[in-house]
Amino acid sequence: xxxxxxxxxxxxxxxxAGRRAxxxxxxxxxxxxxxxxxxxxxxxxxRLTEVAVERWGSGELALFLPLLARLSAGERASSxxxxxxxxxxxxxxxxxLAAAGVNLARMLLLRTRDDTETLWAAEQSLRSxxxxxxxxxxxxxxxxxxxxxxxxxxxxxxxxxxxxxxxSLDSPSPAALRLRLEAAGDGPRLRLLKHPGGAVRVLPxxxxxxx
Amino acid sequence: MSRPAARxxxxxxxxxxxxxxxxxxxxxxxxxxxLCLGLxxxxxxxxxxxxxxxxxxxxxRAGRVVQASLAAAESGVSPGLPLNAALALCPELAALAxxxxxxxxxxxxxxxxxxxxxxxxxxxxxxxxLLEVRGSLRLFGGLxxxxxxxRAALALTGHAGRDAVAPTPLAALWLARAGDDEAVTELAALAxxxxxxxxxxxxxxxxxxxxxxxxxxxxLADCLRLPRDGFARRVGRAALADLDRALGRRPDPxxxxxxxxxxxxxxxxxxxxxxxxxxxxxxxxxxxxLEGFLRARQRAVNRLMxxxxxxxxxxxxVMLGLVAPGLEAAHFAALFAExxxxxxxxxxxxxxELAAGxxxxxxxxxxxxxxxxxGGLAGLRLVERLRARLGRESVHGLEVRDEHxxxxxxxxxxxxxxxxxxxxxxxxxxxxxxxWQARQARPTWLLEAPRPLxxxxxxxxxxxxxxxxxxxxxxxxxWWDGHGIARDYWVARxxxxxxxxxxxxLAASGQAGPAPRWFLHGVFG
Numbered sequence: 001x002x003x004x005x006x007x008x009x010x011x012x013x014x015x016x017a018g019r020r021a022x023x024x025x026x027x028x029x030x031x032x033x034x035x036x037x038x039x040x041x042x043x044x045x046x047r048l049t050e051v052a053v054e055r056w057g058s059g060e061l062a063l064f065l066p067l068l069a070r071l072s073a074g075e076r077a078s079s080x081x082x083x084x085x086x087x088x089x090x091x092x093x094x095x096x097l098a099a100a101g102v103n104l105a106r107m108l109l110l111r112t113r114d115d116t117e118t119l120w121a122a123e124q125s126l127r128s129x130x131x132x133x134x135x136x137x138x139x140x141x142x143x144x145x146x147x148x149x150x151x152x153x154x155x156x157x158x159x160x161x162x163x164x165x166x167x168s169l170d171s172p173s174p175a176a177l178r179l180r181l182e183a184a185g186d187g188p189r190l191r192l193l194k195h196p197g198g199a200v201r202v203l204p205x206x207x208x209x210x211x
Numbered sequence: 212m213s214r215p216a217a218r219x220x221x222x223x224x225x226x227x228x229x230x231x232x233x234x235x236x237x238x239x240x241x242x243x244x245x246l247c248l249g250l251x252x253x254x255x256x257x258x259x260x261x262x263x264x265x266x267x268x269x270x271x272r273a274g275r276v277v278q279a280s281l282a283a284a285e286s287g288v289s290p291g292l293p294l295n296a297a298l299a300l301c302p303e304l305a306a307l308a309x310x311x312x313x314x315x316x317x318x319x320x321x322x323x324x325x326x327x328x329x330x331x332x333x334x335x336x337x338x339x340x341l342l343e344v345r346g347s348l349r350l351f352g353g354l355x356x357x358x359x360x361x362r363a364a365l366a367l368t369g370h371a372g373r374d375a376v377a378p379t380p381l382a383a384l385w386l387a388r389a390g391d392d393e394a395v396t397e398l399a400a401l402a403x404x405x406x407x408x409x410x411x412x413x414x415x416x417x418x419x420x421x422x423x424x425x426x427x428x429x430x431l432a433d434c435l436r437l438p439r440d441g442f443a444r445r446v447g448r449a450a451l452a453d454l455d456r457a458l459g460r461r462p463d464p465x466x467x468x469x470x471x472x473x474x475x476x477x478x479x480x481x482x483x484x485x486x487x488x489x490x491x492x493x494x495x496x497x498x499x500x501l502e503g504f505l506r507a508r509q510r511a512v513n514r515l516m517x518x519x520x521x522x523x524x525x526x527x528x529v530m531l532g533l534v535a536p537g538l539e540a541a542h543f544a545a546l547f548a549e550x551x552x553x554x555x556x557x558x559x560x561x562x563x564e565l566a567a568g569x570x571x572x573x574x575x576x577x578x579x580x581x582x583x584x585x586g587g588l589a590g591l592r593l594v595e596r597l598r599a600r601l602g603r604e605s606v607h608g609l610e611v612r613d614e615h616x617x618x619x620x621x622x623x624x625x626x627x628x629x630x631x632x633x634x635x636x637x638x639x640x641x642x643x644x645x646x647w648q649a650r651q652a653r654p655t656w657l658l659e660a661p662r663p664l665x666x667x668x669x670x671x672x673x674x675x676x677x678x679x680x681x682x683x684x685x686x687x688x689x690w691w692d693g694h695g696i697a698r699d700y701w702v703a704r705x706x707x708x709x710x711x712x713x714x715x716x717l718a719a720s721g722q723a724g725p726a727p728r729w730f731l732h733g734v735f736g
Binding site for chain 2: 054055056057058059060061062065081082088089090091092093094095096097098099100104105106107108109110111112113117120121124125128130131183184185186187188
């Protein structure tokens with residue numbers, strides 16, 4: 001299939017016969033406004049979600065903290081079910097995670113030397129079946145790399161949240177969900193770039209800091 | 212121990228008086244049930260197997276084909292053929308000498324491996340094992356489930372097998388040779404099932420089989436119809452005794468195999484290679500054997516030595532170290548693959564050897580059955596794999612410390628480590644009333660080190676003036692250990708709407724220093 005056809009089919013405005021509004025299980029984000037807005041009522045449970053963050057500090061982690069708290073809760077230290085962070089841009093700050101209810105004993109932080117290692121580690125983590133969720137920060141990924149990750153989420157039955165540079169959203173992706181977290185003077189907002197159902201939509205996410 | 216199921220058969224009063232093993236004990240033992248695992252391809256397997264689909268045969272000293280690879284068989288080469296005739300059929304045929312010592316070693320390794328299914332395994336050289344499985348049925352959830360697991364586990368060792376089940380060891384062996392895998396579990400049904408077999412499955416000498424043919428005997432049922440004394444006289448007492456053993460009319464004690472204390476395995480490759488997939492496959496068979504060996508003994512190891520054997524050159528050693536003692540073949544294989552990927556081989560590999568120490572007793576939490584994934588093991592395995600590639604210090608956990616200085620309120624920890632009991636409870640509701648974590652804003656991201664910010668007219672600046680939203684929160688601490696801080700922290704917002712955690716350094720009291728400096732310390736991601 002040509003690249004442009006890919007691009008065309010990835011455009012959510014193109015309606016494709018036989019495609020249901022959403023066809024994957026979701027996990028509540030823990031934010032009522034967000035659940036109401038996300039296709040299927042939450043984050044894809046075992047799929048690839050891509051998030052392009054224009055400016056760090058827009059609530060990019062706060063979006064996922066209630067989910068991480070829930071996924072890490074009740075896990076005994078010996079159960080080995082990780083929340084894996086791969087190549088985050090800064091240190092995930094333990095006191096803030098703990099305050100959000102995240103079980104630190106389940107956090108697994110990985111430092112990688114390059115994107116290749118990041119993608120490798122993400123795939124390994126997912127396919128091991130021992131991760132409840134994987135968050136990865138990556139620069140360049142090609143289409144086949146994304147497809148491998150998408151397959152790995154299904155194999156490992158866990159969500160992958162892939163943080164990518166905003167420019168990367170121009171190329172097509174097999175991700176279930178593609179979002180842009182946009183910086184704006186009046187508060188950050190989420191833009192839904194790809195979802196199976198319909199038009200591009202925008203949600204202000206000031207509620208992330210509303211507490 | 213074997214429990215020969217010796218029962219007198221009232222229908223054959225002429226049979227030798229059976230040694231009644233069940234009479235003396237007060238509680239008769241449950242009837243034995245034997246699983247015979249036949250390994251019909253062992254001669255070829257120990258010489259490299261079918262890995263590269265090339266036509267090859269195993270040849271006995273006399274120059275006759277003992278076994279043909281699938282590709283060779285397709286050209287019409289079959290066992291018993293002289294090598295010359297085989298070469299005429301298939302000119303590109305490679306002939307390998309039979310290696311009976313290697314077959315024996317492989318059979319013994321598989322006997323040790325089979326110990327994972329029952330404590331009672333005995334050898335039937337050259338190519339079969341007998342497992343007494345009555346006692347294992349409950350553990351494995353019944354006979355068919357046990358057989359399924361056995362077959363699945365055997366497939367991982369790279370050996371082809373055929374299994375059959377019967378109440379006597381000899382009947383199980385004969386059924387396995389005949390490829391009859393429908394289990395016989397009742398002694399009463401045995402004569403009928405054994406009767407269907409051809410006499411050749413018994414392995415009796417050729418002249419005995421020829422004699423039977425001359426008597427018009429086609430099946431073992433025909434044998435059983437012959438008068439006993441006539442059969443003993445014309446065919447032989449040994450053959451009659453075999454029939455009695457097979458039908459449970461005569462005891463057939465088997466000597467249990469005693470495995471060595473530690474595992475040592477070797478496999479030859481069909482052709483020398485540098486192909487990592489092929490090496491991984493070959494080593495995978497050894498890892499599977501090792502897993503059975505360890506499960507049988509309820510032991511785990513944390514060091515393995517793999518040797519890649521080259522021609523005319525010392526072997527390349529690959530030491531695999533585990534974080535915690537383990538026994539799973541998939542785990543060993545993954546570590547090996549990881550190492551192999553980064554290894555540059557000095558020469559093609561012709562064989563692989565694997566050695567492990569005796570190990571240590573298995574942690575009961577890890578002691579699942581074959582095919583189970585005990586909780587926690589997959590998680591540890593992942594950490595190991597990640598560390599093998601990324602480096603140990605690049606894979607870690609997080610821990611909170613009860614400390615006011617933000618840079619010291621957390622620390623790196625062993626993944627899932629044990630230091631967590633001392634850390635503050637993780638749920639906000641459980642934080643101590645006075646705990647600052649619960650009440651004060653803490654950024655989700657911390658910078659490795661505070662970064663100085665520009666300031667204009669005393670106001671912090673980053674892509675424009677920063678709006679101070681919340682603060683100040685004064686943190687003064689650590690003056691006693693030389694790493695003291697005195698800072699006023701603020702939540703600040705950039706013109707683009709990003710929220711940052713910044714602080715202003717407080718001048719030492721009483722000093723009128725230069726204008727206070729601002730630092731970026733965290734990000735509210």
